[in-house]
Amino acid sequence: MGRKRKGRVISGWLVVDKPAGMTSTSVVNKVRWALQAKKAGHAGTLDPEATGVLAVALGEATKTVPYITDALKAYEFSVRLGQATNTDDAEGEVIAESDARPDDEAIKAELGAFLGDIMQVPPKFSAVKIDGQRAYKLARDGEDIELTARPLWVEELVLSDRPDADHAVLEMTCGKGGYVRSIARDLGQALGCHGHVQWLRRIWSGPFEAKDGLSIEHIDAMAHSPELDTYLRPLEEGLADLPMVNCTPEGAAKLRNGNPGMVFASDVEYGDECWAALDGQAVAVGRFKAGELHPSRVFNTSTEG
Structure with a gap:
């Protein structure tokens, strides 16, 4: 017989405000450890450097994960104008530069092309599989890969701030499978100036909001205590839609x-x-x-x- 996984049999959702520099899987493992839970998973991967809401499902709530994954999500992100990187974010190497800097009206004029049903090519450094292998692994190995465009529903995309000529802060509400890095890359191309994501935060995902999320520090402080259990939200919240x-x-x-x-x-x-x-x-x-x-x-x- 196979070895049974040890842990408490508990069900519900714990909303985490993920910090930068931590993978989504690491967050799930931290929550499982802190709650001594037998089973856990998350609803929608965030890139390691991204922050914001990561909803962790425990026990029977893992059966509702697909409904949160399919739900609308909102992001706030900064686009660094004038530079393209090989990863489409600030972690990559700069591969192209431009002196052009569009004004606010030029940016707003292009945003409409990214609304509704669009086709989007994922970043080469992504978890998309090509012939059974992750795209990011092939890209790291120096292989020249081409990814197929995928459909995405974008409900809203607005310019919310312009700190300086080099940066534009946008807010986007979209459906399942969206890559914010691709939006930044493609917007930069459309504006003729290149672009990549400087920082990214998921504001909400389905019924869960980042402002309600626990920090990793708070989870550590309450680990293995009944106090942490009081932050569990019912599995039914995963069925809100x-x-x-x-x-x-x-x-x-x-x-x-x-x-x-x-x-x-x-x-x-x-x-x-x-x-x-x-x-x-x-x-x-x-x-x-x-x-x-x-x-x-x-x-x-x-x-x-």
Whole structure:
């Protein structure tokens, strides 16, 4: 038999304000250690030098990660104008320079081209896979790689500050899979002056906001104590973008066994994805069909404590 992972069986979300210089995986490992949790994961990778909200899911909440990953997210970032780098951020080597510096009106005029459904080529130094290998590994090895453009929904992109001629601070709200570094690179190209990300902060992700996030220092200070548990948010917050239906105790018992269960719904239609609750607690996610929820994910929090 395989060795079982040790740790507490707890479920919920811990919102972290990730510092620069730390990988998303390192943050998850820190949270798992601090809470002595058996299972943890995160909803959406941030680059090591990026800061801001990183929502860490624990236990049964990991089953709701896809809904946060798919949710809208907002970023604030500074574009360094006049320079392109091989990584499209400040960590890379400068590969092109320009003396041109667009004014505010020129920047605003170009932002419209990045709104709505756009196609975006990821940075060469990214985790995108090419023939089974990460693009950043191939790029580090000096290979000349070409990445395929991918679709991205950009809901909002505005110029929020202009500290000086070399820098423009932007705010963007976008969907799943967006690369802020690509926005900075492509905006610089469109303006004819080159550009890369100087700094980047994720302001919010789905229902989670950076201003509510715990710092790594606070997590360290409260590690292995009941105080840290008080910052856990319910797994149901990961389902905020899905409609909720209520079920009976009998329906909940069927759902927990992976079978369709009766639910009471007023605002959902046949085939809609939704989640069923009993006394406010999530039981399952699935498709609503003829008065029943057909489950695709089932939550089991009965053994927690």
